[in-house]
Amino acid sequence: xxxxxxGGEVAIRNAHRLLDDRRRGxxxxxxxxxxxxxxxxxxxxxxxxxxGSLYDPELAAMAIRQARGDLIEAIFLLRAYRTTLPRLGPSxxxxxxxxxxxxxxxxxxxxxxxxxxxxxxxxxxxRLIDPAMAGAEPIEAPERRPCHPxxxxxxxxxxxxxEDLIEPxxxxxxxxxxxxxxxxxxxxxxxxxxxxxxxxxxxxxLALGYSTQRGYxxxxxxxxxxxxxxxxxxxxxxxxxxxxxxxxxxxxECQMVSQFTGNGSESPRFTRGYGLVxxxxxxxxxxxxxxxxxxxxxxxxxxxLAPAQDEEFVLEHCDNVAATGFVEHLKxxxxxxxQAELELLRRLRREQEERSRAAQAAxxxxxxxxxx
Amino acid sequence: MTKASPLPDYNFAxxxxxxxxxxxxxxxxxxxxxxxxxxxASREMPMPYGWxxxxxxxxxxxxxxxxxxxxxxxxxxxxxxxxxxxxxFQKTAAVQTTTHTNEASIIQTRHRIPETPLRAxxxxxxxxxxxxxxRFLEPRETETRTMHALEExxxxxxxxxxxIARHDHIATTYAYPVKVAGRYVMDPSPIxxxxxxxxxxxxxxxxxxxxxxxxxxxxxxFIEVKSLDFEDHPFSIQRFDKPCALCGAEGVYLDxxxxxxxxxxxxxxxxxxxxxxxxxxxxxxxxxxxxxxxxAGR
Numbered sequence: 001x002x003x004x005x006x007g008g009e010v011a012i013r014n015a016h017r018l019l020d021d022r023r024r025g026x027x028x029x030x031x032x033x034x035x036x037x038x039x040x041x042x043x044x045x046x047x048x049x050x051x052g053s054l055y056d057p058e059l060a061a062m063a064i065r066q067a068r069g070d071l072i073e074a075i076f077l078l079r080a081y082r083t084t085l086p087r088l089g090p091s092x093x094x095x096x097x098x099x100x101x102x103x104x105x106x107x108x109x110x111x112x113x114x115x116x117x118x119x120x121x122x123x124x125x126x127r128l129i130d131p132a133m134a135g136a137e138p139i140e141a142p143e144r145r146p147c148h149p150x151x152x153x154x155x156x157x158x159x160x161x162x163e164d165l166i167e168p169x170x171x172x173x174x175x176x177x178x179x180x181x182x183x184x185x186x187x188x189x190x191x192x193x194x195x196x197x198x199x200x201x202x203x204x205x206l207a208l209g210y211s212t213q214r215g216y217x218x219x220x221x222x223x224x225x226x227x228x229x230x231x232x233x234x235x236x237x238x239x240x241x242x243x244x245x246x247x248x249x250x251x252x253e254c255q256m257v258s259q260f261t262g263n264g265s266e267s268p269r270f271t272r273g274y275g276l277v278x279x280x281x282x283x284x285x286x287x288x289x290x291x292x293x294x295x296x297x298x299x300x301x302x303x304x305l306a307p308a309q310d311e312e313f314v315l316e317h318c319d320n321v322a323a324t325g326f327v328e329h330l331k332x333x334x335x336x337x338x339q340a341e342l343e344l345l346r347r348l349r350r351e352q353e354e355r356s357r358a359a360q361a362a363x364x365x366x367x368x369x370x371x372x
Numbered sequence: 373m374t375k376a377s378p379l380p381d382y383n384f385a386x387x388x389x390x391x392x393x394x395x396x397x398x399x400x401x402x403x404x405x406x407x408x409x410x411x412x413a414s415r416e417m418p419m420p421y422g423w424x425x426x427x428x429x430x431x432x433x434x435x436x437x438x439x440x441x442x443x444x445x446x447x448x449x450x451x452x453x454x455x456x457x458x459x460x461f462q463k464t465a466a467v468q469t470t471t472h473t474n475e476a477s478i479i480q481t482r483h484r485i486p487e488t489p490l491r492a493x494x495x496x497x498x499x500x501x502x503x504x505x506x507r508f509l510e511p512r513e514t515e516t517r518t519m520h521a522l523e524e525x526x527x528x529x530x531x532x533x534x535x536i537a538r539h540d541h542i543a544t545t546y547a548y549p550v551k552v553a554g555r556y557v558m559d560p561s562p563i564x565x566x567x568x569x570x571x572x573x574x575x576x577x578x579x580x581x582x583x584x585x586x587x588x589x590x591x592x593x594f595i596e597v598k599s600l601d602f603e604d605h606p607f608s609i610q611r612f613d614k615p616c617a618l619c620g621a622e623g624v625y626l627d628x629x630x631x632x633x634x635x636x637x638x639x640x641x642x643x644x645x646x647x648x649x650x651x652x653x654x655x656x657x658x659x660x661x662x663x664x665x666x667x668a669g670r
Contacts, residue, residue: 325421
């Protein structure tokens with residue numbers, strides 16, 4: 001006889017033991033090392049760091065291994081760890097103009113100071129599964145360019161800004177809000193919005209960005225510039241009175257040059273859509289910049305009809321850790337509420353049956369009367 | 373692994389003291405404005421959103437070393453999520469736990485209120501998935517906050533009226549909306565409406581935590597909690613025709629358990645502690661254990 005779910009503790013323990021076993025797989029195959037994951041699955045590590053909001057490749061690799069390659073699960077692990085860390089303070093704004101560039105492309109200019117630099121990209125590869133991937137063939141060392149410390153890579157938006165052809169970037173708040181420390185209230189400011197998007201789900205933002213291209217909140221975007229590389233993180237130390245460098249992180253930045261605005265009094269200018277993501281993730285940075293621009297509709301008196309322009313809709317649903325939790329919670333027991341629904345449904349059916357039986361009886365009476 | 377475990381030693385009850393203070397402030401505000409949803413900076417917990425992170429954060433913020441904790445899900449102490457949350461607090465706070473309602477000082481619950489009446493020295497912590505009672509009528513938070521501020525609850529009454537027009541009944545059987553002290557309309561969390569009357573003027577403090585939605589609300593002890601209804605359609609709770617098939621309890625909420633594939637089913641207490649205590653007191657079923665082939669409510 002079944003009486004509730006007995007023995008939950010034993011069941012959980014055994015389930016987790018089985019999980020450990022499946023995670024490890026065939027014991028005769030060497031276990032994955034963190035170096036293998038950070039080195040050879042680097043883009044997965046980057047995604048986990050970006051959406052986990054924590055820049056630590058080694059921890060991200062541990063999370064990926066623990067999650068058996070389920071990246072949203074790995075992001076969740078990293079986020080749960082991140083919560084326990086003290087928040088020491090904000091860094092100085094990253095100066096992406098001084099980035100140590102690995103890749104830099106512009107779709108708006110054929111050539112520009114610093115030039116176009118393809119870097120390690122999938123673009124223009126033919127998507128044919130490479131038989132070499134089944135083995136461990138030696139890989140040639142890459143071509144290298146000398147790095148000049150004084151080389152100049154001005155941002156496309158700065159070049160446009162010099163001519164006043166694009167809206168200024170604004171000074172921004174003294175210290176940006178932190179949505180992990182303060183509840184979001186709508187409408188938010190741009191800093192909080194960008195923060196939410198930067199840790200938002202890549203797939204969700206990709207679909208929303210795509211929808212703006214298909215007419216649901218069009219923004220007429222041009223990729224002003226995408227740059228990937230290392231930037232220095234500096235922190236002000238009040239006791240010292242100056243800032244110090246605490247390290248270098250790899251980021252991907254996308255500056256989308258979008259639909260211009262202007263009216264009688266103001267001269268027309270391009271507007272900005274901005275994307276910045278930890279690691280190398282061009283897709284995410286581009287999608288983010290499309291959605292960011294779409295969310296600024298109100299600022300430019302644009303009609304807000306499309307999902308991508310709806311701040312509450314986008315920000316409330318872009319977090320994959322929240323989304324997966326709530327979707328998956330449906331597998332928790334709900335039998336108390338289900339019982340309540342069953343009871344009502346049975347009652348409604350019984351009442352309807354009684355009504356239709358009464359109606360039939362009345363109908364039969366009438367027929368008899370007519371026949372008489 | 374290439375380095376020693378970087379994982380930190382966790383604070384008592386997992387959350388750091390700063391976070392606990394922030395949550396306690398939200399709790400105090402919630403108690404001061406009964407039924408009002410206080411936004412708080414919900415943390416990412418080591419269990420998924422939607423699995424009780426709000427309740428866990430509230431419990432973690434109020435629990436002390438001398439507390440005795442009970443955790444139930446669907447009324448039962450031994451459902452898997454209840455077991456998991458209980459062992460989380462055993463691990464992180466090393467507190468004493470119990471399955472007996474009358475021994476607990478804090479009871480964290482999902483979807484039920486215990487059958488045993490609560491006392492003034494007990495706190496009931498609810499896990500809440502969607503704290504906004506108006507959410508399914510108006511999806512926008514900006515709108516619903518304004519509606520609460522203006523006490524504009526007409527939409528809710530229209531919804532309940534439409535139910536009556538269509539089904540001759542209010543078709544809400546759980547998460548049945550209540551009005552607190554004549555002011556805020558509040559979601560009681562997805563408890564069956566059977567449990568709603570237990571909230572009214574309860575001597576225990578009742579706290580509600582919604583982690584994913586970042587809201588805390590509260591019912592101070594002895595506050596008036598009224599389930600919404602109409603004069604000609606007064607609020608009523610579910611009734612079961614039979615007592616519990618195990619302990620014979622009447623006037624309690626029952627789970628329907630399917631015993632075979634030929635329509636056999638039995639009804640047993642949803643509150644496992646209540647059922648167990650009655651059995652140990654020597655109470656038994658009044659009828660046969662399983663009544664095969666009979667449908668509920670007939």
